[in-house]
Amino acid sequence: MRGGWLRIYALLYLVFLYAPIILLPLFAFNNGSIIAFPLQGFTTRWFVELTTIPALHTAVLNSLMIAVTTAIVSTALGLCAARAATRYEFPAKRGIMGLIMVPLVLPEIIVAVSLLVVMLQLGLGLSAMTVILGHVLICTPFSIAILNSSFQNLDRSLEEAAFDLGETRFSTFRLITLPLIMPGIISSLLIAFTISLDEFIIAFFLTGNEPTLPVYLWSQLRFPQRIPVVMALGTILVALSILLLTTAEYFRRRGIARTGADDTGGFL
Amino acid sequence: MTRPLIELRDVHKYYGDYHALRGITAQIGQGEFFSLLGPSGCGKTTLLRTIAGFEGISSGAVLLDGQDMDRVPANKRPTNMVFQSYAIFPHLSVAENVGFGLRKRGDLNAQAKRTLVEDALDMVGLGGYGKRAAHALSGGQRQRVALARALILKPKVLLLDEPLSALDRKMREQMQVELIKLQRHVGITFILVTHDQEEALVMSDRIAVMFEGEIAQLDDPEVIYKRPASRKVADFIGIMNFLPAQVLEESGAGVTVDIAGLGRAVLDAGQITRGSGNGAEAGLRPETMTLLYEGQSAQGEVVEGRIEEVVYYGDMTYYFVALPGIDTPVQLSMRNLFGRDVLAVGDTARVVWNPGSVMLFR
Numbered sequence: 239m240r241g242g243w244l245r246i247y248a249l250l251y252l253v254f255l256y257a258p259i260i261l262l263p264l265f266a267f268n269n270g271s272i273i274a275f276p277l278q279g280f281t282t283r284w285f286v287e288l289t290t291i292p293a294l295h296t297a298v299l300n301s302l303m304i305a306v307t308t309a310i311v312s313t314a315l316g317l318c319a320a321r322a323a324t325r326y327e328f329p330a331k332r333g334i335m336g337l338i339m340v341p342l343v344l345p346e347i348i349v350a351v352s353l354l355v356v357m358l359q360l361g362l363g364l365s366a367m368t369v370i371l372g373h374v375l376i377c378t379p380f381s382i383a384i385l386n387s388s389f390q391n392l393d394r395s396l397e398e399a400a401f402d403l404g405e406t407r408f409s410t411f412r413l414i415t416l417p418l419i420m421p422g423i424i425s426s427l428l429i430a431f432t433i434s435l436d437e438f439i440i441a442f443f444l445t446g447n448e449p450t451l452p453v454y455l456w457s458q459l460r461f462p463q464r465i466p467v468v469m470a471l472g473t474i475l476v477a478l479s480i481l482l483l484t485t486a487e488y489f490r491r492r493g494i495a496r497t498g499a500d501d502t503g504g505f506l
Numbered sequence: 507m508t509r510p511l512i513e514l515r516d517v518h519k520y521y522g523d524y525h526a527l528r529g530i531t532a533q534i535g536q537g538e539f540f541s542l543l544g545p546s547g548c549g550k551t552t553l554l555r556t557i558a559g560f561e562g563i564s565s566g567a568v569l570l571d572g573q574d575m576d577r578v579p580a581n582k583r584p585t586n587m588v589f590q591s592y593a594i595f596p597h598l599s600v601a602e603n604v605g606f607g608l609r610k611r612g613d614l615n616a617q618a619k620r621t622l623v624e625d626a627l628d629m630v631g632l633g634g635y636g637k638r639a640a641h642a643l644s645g646g647q648r649q650r651v652a653l654a655r656a657l658i659l660k661p662k663v664l665l666l667d668e669p670l671s672a673l674d675r676k677m678r679e680q681m682q683v684e685l686i687k688l689q690r691h692v693g694i695t696f697i698l699v700t701h702d703q704e705e706a707l708v709m710s711d712r713i714a715v716m717f718e719g720e721i722a723q724l725d726d727p728e729v730i731y732k733r734p735a736s737r738k739v740a741d742f743i744g745i746m747n748f749l750p751a752q753v754l755e756e757s758g759a760g761v762t763v764d765i766a767g768l769g770r771a772v773l774d775a776g777q778i779t780r781g782s783g784n785g786a787e788a789g790l791r792p793e794t795m796t797l798l799y800e801g802q803s804a805q806g807e808v809v810e811g812r813i814e815e816v817v818y819y820g821d822m823t824y825y826f827v828a829l830p831g832i833d834t835p836v837q838l839s840m841r842n843l844f845g846r847d848v849l850a851v852g853d854t855a856r857v858v859w860n861p862g863s864v865m866l867f868r
Contacts, residue, residue: 398560399593402580403607403659417597 259476266470271463284470291467297454301435304366304450308373308434313426315374316381323382324389335382342379349376350443357444364446372440377430384429388422421490428486432479511536511662511695512557517566519552519719526552527563528719534663534697534712539689541698541706544716545742550699551667553716557697558665559583571662586656587665590672592648594640600627601636603651607659626654629688646677653685657692664689666698670705682708703743707731715739736779737867740789747836751788751866763788763866767829767836768809771861778866786868794863795838797825797849798856806860811836813853823848827855 266285270278288294322328323335341349353372362368392415400410416423438452445453455471458464510533519527527549534540542550555561556568559580568575575583586607595603605623608614614622627633630650635643643651649669656664669685670678686709689696700706706713707727714724723735734740737748755762760774765788798804814835815826823842826835838857842848849855 393591393593395589395591395593396595398580399587399589399655400595400606402558402560402585402587403655404581404610406581414595 262469262476263473265466266473268466271466273465273469284466285474287467288470288474294454294471297449297451300366300448301451304369304373304441305431305434307370308377309427309431311370312374312377312381312430313385313423315378316385316426317423319378319382320385320389323386325394338382339379341376342383346376346437346439350440353440354443364444366445366448368444368446369441369450372444373430373434373437376437376440377433380429380433381426384426385419385422388419392418421493424486424489428482509536510534511538511571512697513567513569514553514557515567515569517553517556517568518564519549519556519561520564526719527556530566530719530721532714532721532724534695537693537695539686539696539698539709539711541700541710541713542716543700543703543706543713543742546701548716549719550701550716554587554665554667554697554699557663558585558587584662585665586659586661586663587667588649588652588656588669590668592652592669592672594643594648594651596641598640599636600632600638600640600643600651603640604636604654604658606655622658626658629657629691630654631684645673646681649673649681653688657688657694660692661694663695663697666696668699668701670700671702678705685709707743715742717742734779734789734865737787737789740779740865740867745792745837747790747792747838748867749788749790749832749836751786753786753868761866765864767811767832768859769807771807771864773861773864773866777862777864778868780868786866789865789867790836790859790863792824792837792839795836795857795859797827797838797840798858799846804856804858806858809857809859811855811857813849813851813855816848816851818848825849825855827857829857 264277265273267280267282268277269281269283319335319338323331328334350372353368353375357364357368357371396414396418397410400414401407405413436452437450438456441450442453442456449457455468458468512532512534514530514532514534517527517530518525530549530553542553544550552561556563557570557575559575559578559582563576570584595606598606601620601623604626605619608619608622611619623636624633627636630653632647632650632654635647635651640648640651649672652669666685670681673681682705685696698706698709707730710727712724712726713730715722715730717738723730723739725733725735730739730743734743740746741748749768750766752764753761754764754770760772761778762770762772763786764770768788771788798808809829811827811829813825814828817824817826821842822839824837824839826837828835836857840846
């Protein structure tokens with residue numbers, strides 16, 4: 239068989255990647271509090287139990303609020319930076335853009351500790367707000383990278399044509415630029431949302447006494463009886479992620495079909 | 507030229523240290539088809555964009571209909587542009603593209619706007635295409651949409667940035683004729699940027715030939731072709747054979763020269779272009795020389811040579827003929843008239859030339 243070993247390798251790779259995720263629903267519906275085979279039978283009681291933990295609900299809401307705010311703020315910042323980087327020339331442009339992108343490669347633990355020190359020095363109390371600041375810092379480079387390519391693919395004369403036809407700079411942006419880079423904006427929102435939602439280290443350091451979902455989950459691992467509940471929660475989150483990404487991809491493809499552009503594969 | 511509509515007064519443009527426009531002075535008339543012609547990097551597109559208002563100028567003045575355009579942005583100028591890429595908005599329909607400039611016209615109701623859009627589409631031969639998606643159009647159709655979109659605002663000047671360069675040859679030639687007709691029909695001043703000298707010659711009332719940020723010659727196409735202002739213009743426009751020449755005698759009426767490969771000629775003052783620098787050169791267009799066939803009598807001087815290369819174009823044949831005393835063969839063109847044989851490489855050719863059609867650059 240041609241490429242037989244490569245096929246086996248690819249198969250093993252996928253199993254390694256997805257087996258843990260498949261275990262999630264398996265144990266979420268398992269009627270037993272110990273995470274071990276053999277399975278004990280079907281139950282939905284872990285899902286029911288989910289609804290009875292107020293601290294969990296607070297953490298979920300907290301995380302959602304932080305993730306949504308982070309997505310919007312970092313996409314807005316990314317939009318400004320990407321536009322500046324692709325449309326204007328200014329002194330030390332490369333250096334400035336490089337510095338903005340550095341958080342992509344900095345170890346998160348270093349960023350988290352530094353932020354903690356800065357926040358405490360500034361006298362800012364730790365809260366959801368400080369987590370948002372930290373998450374914006376690490377999400378903005380992703381937003382810039384995504385939106386940069388959107389702006390680069392946008393023919394500059396489209397904006398000039400609209401301006402030439404009597405529109406202002408702002409209405410040109412609203413009528414031409416924004417609709418044409420919308421797929422990039424949606425990608426950026428999704429990526430930033432996803433990163434923020436499951437980010438642990440920065441949240442752990444900066445969250446104070448309003449834990450985010452990952453921080454809350456981590457604290458629950460000390461109690462073995464809570465693990466099946468965590469599995470149930472994980473199952474819901476995975477299902478939601480798949481739904482979210484599928485929807486986003488659907489809209490991205492529809493957008494491409496409508497403008498007749500080449501499908502470059504998108505971010506997802 | 508009719509009443510001047512655009513006046514360029516000593517326009518300079520710097521990009522950092524780079525001197526892109528070096529003192530452009532010109533007047534462009536109302537209703538004129540004006541071309542900016544030059545090789546890439548000569549500043550022709552920059553000049554067009556300064557007229558459109560996309561680029562500021564470093565010094566000088568751009569006047570449009572008597573008004574100084576200093577600090578007037580592109581969206582407030584009575585100019586519209588057809589972009590090289592056409593810049594058709596891909597997320598809008600054809601009608602929405604064409605009617606885009608009418609958005610700000612509060613004095614028109616929706617019905618009046620629709621009528622204007624339909625008229626504009628009819629004008630460019632795209633009647634009934636309004637509902638189509640803009641991205642589904644062919645190159646030629648996009649070009650027409652771009653034209654309709656720019657003309658619907660009835661600008662005083664239409665600026666065209668290499669509008670035909672993306673089309674194939676046949677389409678390009680067809681659009682050239684259509685553009686000329688359209689320009690006559692609407693009576694708007696057109697300024698065309700092109701690097702294609704043939705396109706400029708075919709379409710323009712007047713041509714500004716530009717090199718390195720300066721206008722080398724501004725004249726109507728025939729003068730530019732027949733009386734180029736410099737050796738450089740002569741070299742850029744059409745094909746020109748340059749032959750070394752030696753001035754033997756100079757008098758008030760003209761000069762006697764010895765042209766390498768051809769022989770002696772007496773040229774009058776009108777055939778001489780000064781200021782080309784090193785030594786004298788004679789310039790001959792390919793069509794001013796002919797091959798003498800058996801049984802014909804020569805209408806001019808005759809020299810004998812050998813055919814080095816034959817390039818067959820269907821209606822024309824270009825011959826490269828080696829003449830004694832020069833290294834580079836001269837290029838001449840012959841119409842392939844009925845009954846006339848195309849000669850072969852290696853044949854002996856008798857080349858007829860006329861001293862009256864020689865240009866002297868010295």
